[in-house]
Amino acid sequence: MVTLEDFHSDDPIAWCPGCGNFSILKALKKALVDIQQPPNELIIVSGIGQAPKTPHYLRCNCFNGLHGRTLPVATGIKLANHKLTVLAQGGDGDGYGEGGNHFLHAMRRNINITYLVHNNQVYGLTKGQASPTSEYGFVTKTTPRGARNPAFNPLLLAIACDCSFVARGFAGEIEHLAALIKKGIQHKGFALIDILQPCVSFNRVNTFKWYSDRVYKIDVNSQYDAADRINAFEKAQEWGDKIPIGVFYRIQRPTLEDQIPAIAEKPLVAQQTDPAVFSELLETFK
Amino acid sequence: MDISIRIGGEAGQGIQSISSIIARTFVRHDFYVFINQDFASRIRGGHNFDQVRISNAPVHAAADKIQILVALDKETTRRDIDCLADNGILLFDGDGIGFTSENPNHLSIPFAQIASEVGKSKIMINSVATGAAIALTDFELRQVLDCLQEQFQQKGPETVENNQKSATAGYDFVRQNLKEKPPFRVPPAKSVRQKMLLTGSQAIALGAMASGLKFYSGYPMSPATPIMEFISSQAATYNIILEQAEDEIAAINMVIGANFAGARAMTATSGGGFCLMVEALSLAGMTETPAVIVVAQRPGPSTGLPTRTEQGDLNFVMHAGHGDFPRAILAPGYPEQALCLMSKAFNLADKYQTPVIVLGDQHFNDAYFTVDELNLRDITIDRGHILTDQDLPTPQAYERYAPSESGISSRILPGHTKAVLYADSDEHTQEGHITESATVRNQMVRKRMQKLKGLRREIGPPEIYPSGEAELVLLGWGSTHGVIKEAVNKLNQNGIVAQMVHYSELFPFNPDHIAIAALTKAKIIAVENNYLGQFAEFFSKSTGLSVDQKILKYDGRPFTSHEIVEQVKDVI
Ligand SMILES: Cc1ncc(C[n+]2csc(CCOP(=O)(O)OP(=O)(O)O)c2C)c(N)n1
Ligand code: SF4
Ligand SMILES: [Mg+2]
Numbered sequence: 001m002v003t004l005e006d007f008h009s010d011d012p013i014a015w016c017p018g019c020g021n022f023s024i025l026k027a028l029k030k031a032l033v034d035i036q037q038p039p040n041e042l043i044i045v046s047g048i049g050q051a052p053k054t055p056h057y058l059r060c061n062c063f064n065g066l067h068g069r070t071l072p073v074a075t076g077i078k079l080a081n082h083k084l085t086v087l088a089q090g091g092d093g094d095g096y097g098e099g100g101n102h103f104l105h106a107m108r109r110n111i112n113i114t115y116l117v118h119n120n121q122v123y124g125l126t127k128g129q130a131s132p133t134s135e136y137g138f139v140t141k142t143t144p145r146g147a148r149n150p151a152f153n154p155l156l157l158a159i160a161c162d163c164s165f166v167a168r169g170f171a172g173e174i175e176h177l178a179a180l181i182k183k184g185i186q187h188k189g190f191a192l193i194d195i196l197q198p199c200v201s202f203n204r205v206n207t208f209k210w211y212s213d214r215v216y217k218i219d220v221n222s223q224y225d226a227a228d229r230i231n232a233f234e235k236a237q238e239w240g241d242k243i244p245i246g247v248f249y250r251i252q253r254p255t256l257e258d259q260i261p262a263i264a265e266k267p268l269v270a271q272q273t274d275p276a277v278f279s280e281l282l283e284t285f286k
Numbered sequence: 287m288d289i290s291i292r293i294g295g296e297a298g299q300g301i302q303s304i305s306s307i308i309a310r311t312f313v314r315h316d317f318y319v320f321i322n323q324d325f326a327s328r329i330r331g332g333h334n335f336d337q338v339r340i341s342n343a344p345v346h347a348a349a350d351k352i353q354i355l356v357a358l359d360k361e362t363t364r365r366d367i368d369c370l371a372d373n374g375i376l377l378f379d380g381d382g383i384g385f386t387s388e389n390p391n392h393l394s395i396p397f398a399q400i401a402s403e404v405g406k407s408k409i410m411i412n413s414v415a416t417g418a419a420i421a422l423t424d425f426e427l428r429q430v431l432d433c434l435q436e437q438f439q440q441k442g443p444e445t446v447e448n449n450q451k452s453a454t455a456g457y458d459f460v461r462q463n464l465k466e467k468p469p470f471r472v473p474p475a476k477s478v479r480q481k482m483l484l485t486g487s488q489a490i491a492l493g494a495m496a497s498g499l500k501f502y503s504g505y506p507m508s509p510a511t512p513i514m515e516f517i518s519s520q521a522a523t524y525n526i527i528l529e530q531a532e533d534e535i536a537a538i539n540m541v542i543g544a545n546f547a548g549a550r551a552m553t554a555t556s557g558g559g560f561c562l563m564v565e566a567l568s569l570a571g572m573t574e575t576p577a578v579i580v581v582a583q584r585p586g587p588s589t590g591l592p593t594r595t596e597q598g599d600l601n602f603v604m605h606a607g608h609g610d611f612p613r614a615i616l617a618p619g620y621p622e623q624a625l626c627l628m629s630k631a632f633n634l635a636d637k638y639q640t641p642v643i644v645l646g647d648q649h650f651n652d653a654y655f656t657v658d659e660l661n662l663r664d665i666t667i668d669r670g671h672i673l674t675d676q677d678l679p680t681p682q683a684y685e686r687y688a689p690s691e692s693g694i695s696s697r698i699l700p701g702h703t704k705a706v707l708y709a710d711s712d713e714h715t716q717e718g719h720i721t722e723s724a725t726v727r728n729q730m731v732r733k734r735m736q737k738l739k740g741l742r743r744e745i746g747p748p749e750i751y752p753s754g755e756a757e758l759v760l761l762g763w764g765s766t767h768g769v770i771k772e773a774v775n776k777l778n779q780n781g782i783v784a785q786m787v788h789y790s791e792l793f794p795f796n797p798d799h800i801a802i803a804a805l806t807k808a809k810i811i812a813v814e815n816n817y818l819g820q821f822a823e824f825f826s827k828s829t830g831l832s833v834d835q836k837i838l839k840y841d842g843r844p845f846t847s848h849e850i851v852e853q854v855k856d857v858i
Contacts (some may be wrong), residue, residue, distance in 0.1 A: 011717075011719045011720075014720070039706055040702060040703055040704075040705070040706055041701055043547075043700045045543070048711070048712075053720065055708075055711075056708065056719050056720060057782075059706060060706055061700035061701075061706045061707055061708075062706075062707070062708045062709065062710075062718070063543070063546055063573070063709045064709065064711060064712065064720070065539065065542070065569055065573070065711050066539070066565055066569050066711055067567075069535065069539045069565075069566065071536075072531065072535070072536040072539035072540045072543065073536075073539045073540070073543035073546070074541055074543060075529070075536075075540050075543060076501065076539065076540035076541060076542060076543020076544035076545075076546070076547070077505070077538075077543040077544065077546060077547040077550065077700065078543075079501060079543075079544060080500070080501055080543070080544040080545075080546075080547035080548060080551070080702065081547045081548065081549070081699075081701055083495050083701065084547070084700055084701050085509060101532050101536070102532065102535075102536055104532070105531075105532040105536070114645060132469070148836070155617065156308040193570035216621075218501065225614040241380075260519065260527055261522065262525040262526060262527050263525075263527070264523070267389075268501060268525075268527060268544070268549040269500075269527055269547055269548040269549050269699060269701075271500060272498070273495075273496070273497070273498035273500075273524075273550075273667065275497070275498075275662045275663075275665040275667070276494040276662055277524070278492065278495060278496040278524075278662055279662060281480065281520065281523075282492070282660055282662070285482035285483055285484045285488070286313075286315070286479045286480065286481065286482050286483075
């Protein structure tokens with residue numbers, strides 16, 4: 001039996017009191033217990049920012065790499081040992097700014113990784129500059145007259161890339177978020193979970209109250225069909241007085257790992273090489 | 287015997303199909319062949335050539351003068367005729383390329399007409415030319431026909447026949463129209479099929495695969511791409527995953543991920559791609575993750591000369607990355623060495639849990655070498671300190687960055703049944719958690735840098751040829767091995783007592799190997815394909831010896847031994 005205690009970490013938490021990340025950590029642990037995920041077989045790869053500190057606050061394997069480079073590291077790990085449960089975790093700047101190109105291609109690959117983006121619509125760790133998801137007009141030290149560009153919509157892009165699982169959660173809805181994370185991990189393929197995360201220090205606009213007043217669940221008491229891409233495109237464009245959360249889009253398509261015969265029997269890490277087997281190949285040069 | 291055949295023409299004319307048939311024919315008959323490829327960065331047109339050198343002794347460099355020039359276009363006659371030796375012969379299709387000559391050594395052959403009539407297609411020009419060139423060596427035609435048979439077998443009997451007929455017609459044409467006996471005789475020989483003909487890239491890839499490479503990720507960039515393509519062609523047979531990354535940043539980060547998870551992984555790129563990898567290089571240093579990176583150099587800065595050669599990235603790879611962390615740099619000079627050094631690169635990376643860079647360049651990577659044997663027994667696999675499930679009998683708190691005398695901490699791989707691990711790019715504690723403690727910071731910097739001491743001891747000696755002491759030393763590294771050796775032989779034959787000191791294991795510099803006292807008396811001339819004499823500067827700094835002269839070349843072309851000999855004569 002995997003319990004909450006199994007995920008306990010002694011590393012002291014460095015987030016501001018009241019930060020939305022605490023709730024996300026709670027939801028993540030809950031999801032992991034719900035699916036009975038052994039900590040040893042879990043690895044969380046993260047970037048740099050406030051969100052990427054999360055894996056230190058759990059007992060599991062952790063690779064806390066570079067800002068923006070979460071997904072390629074996670075991809076390398078998953079391909080080397082696809083028996084591991086691989087989560088990637090980062091902020092909006094990390095994933096949608098610095099790591100934007102990797103985001104596109106991880107979705108195309110449909111590698112079986114669950115990607116949690118703590119989207120606080122601001123750069124937290126570097127103390128409050130505009131991020132790709134900052135709303136139009138959002139005032140920061142780098143945008144004193146308000147952000148000049150419209151906010152990047154990760155869900156819309158993900159659906160366009162045919163990302164096989166596209167969801168949005170909210171740090172203020174822990175149970176719902178835990179269920180999303182659980183579904184994301186259980187989904188076979190690349191799962192994006194964009195998580196609305198209040199930053200109490202640098203985002204005074206998109207606060208807990210602001211989000212709470214607006215979010216509604218598309219997967220509770222509704223006829224929403226997540227397999228319908230057109231529908232998903234429409235839903236993903238809703239933002240303002242009402243903000244949908246839940247699974248927007250979910251399809252089944254072959255994962256990257258499924259298409260590689262080299263690991264059909266066992267993961268790469270379990271395969272040994274005998275240099276002598278290459279003598280046959282040497283003959284072809286004669 | 288030492289004959290060089292140059293085939294020149296536009297990209298897309300099939301220069302390589304001619305050079306490879308000629309090369310294979312002779313390698314299979316126990317000759318040594320070396321091909322250097324000189325091509326422009328374009329798919330069609332431009333001036334390009336392959337130069338095939340055939341000898342009965344090992345050859346590792348291009349010759350200055352060629353005996354046979356096959357001109358597939360007019361530009362080749364204009365540019366390359368001066369390279370012909372005094373009695374050299376030019377083969378060309380006068381009508382086809384619009385070139386005429388009164389010179390009795392310039393033999394016009396209607397390549398196109400023969401190809402259409404005998405081979406039923408103009409594509410057969412290459413086989414006509416191959417046959418014609420072979421006729422000038424007086425080598426048996428039969429052997430070429432056998433090679434063509436093997437080459438085109440898969441395309442069906444008709445293709446084989448058309449190629450063979452075309453080659454025969456080209457061969458016969460030369461025999462009938464050449465006034466004198468073929469001037470460059472290659473003695474008849476038995477087919478033994480023992481020697482191998484392969485490129486530097488293939489040797490690097492073979493070395494990596496035989497050393498247990500399981501994962502390759504890369505982004506195409508000349509001259510590194512052939513490594514990726516060769517591994518890709520073998521991936522299914524040898525259970526290797528090859529993932530083409532979206533950019534070089536992704537490539538190296540994937541490689542770090544795969545190595546972290548426990549699979550041997552590498553990437554290859556050229557200088558520009560390596561620029562993008564640099565942040566992750568220091569990530570590997572900080573997280574103490576093994577990584578093998580091949581940097582196939584080409585002339586920079588920036589896009590430079592994409593398809594040409596230079597040794598200009600030594601300073602860059604030596605200093606790349608922010609902060610202090612250990613690394614090793616190796617640079618093979620010939621294929622047998624590439625095989626061993628790839629094995630060494632993976633072993634050092636695993637043992638010292640840090641990045642290892644292997645420097646190639648366009649000349650080394652694209653040239654074809656003949657080797658007597660690649661010995662797979664030269665390859666050892668040492669995965670370093672990895673604790674298995676049995677090594678940790680009970681569930682426990684494992685420390686990824688535990689201190690040790692060597693600076694090396696035992697790894698576990700994620701998925702270990704008894705423990706979990708934390709790795710971090712931030713400064714971290716022994717457990718791998720983020721820290722800002724000044725004390726821990728000092729400990730960790732020293733721990734990482736301590737590994738440099740062990741690494742230094744692993745670095746092997748330079749090759750000294752011929753052995754003994756000499757008054758004149760030609761100092762080189764990496765791909766210039768063959769040409770410097772040849773130059774040294776020539777100098778010695780000319781009564782100038784000279785010696786090659788060639789480095790293939792460059793960094794960290796191991797001064798124990800070099801008899802500094804002996805070298806103090808010698809005149810040292812550095813030979814390098816770059817502007818600054820990058821290795822010479824590093825060598826001087828590391829040994830305290832001064833390098834007296836530098837022979838430097840940075841026009842994107844490799845040295846010839848003649849060039850080196852002449853320049854040595856100028857400066858001594
Ligand atoms: C290559 C690089 N550029 C910049 C930084 C500085 N940096 C660290 S975190 C960060 C942005 C953090 O914002 P986000 O990813 O949204 O994470 P948050 O802190 O908001 O959770 C930046 C710019 C860095 N560490 N590395
Ligand atoms: S700055 Fe914002 S995101 Fe970072 S810990 Fe504080 S509240 Fe959380
Ligand atoms: Mg943020």
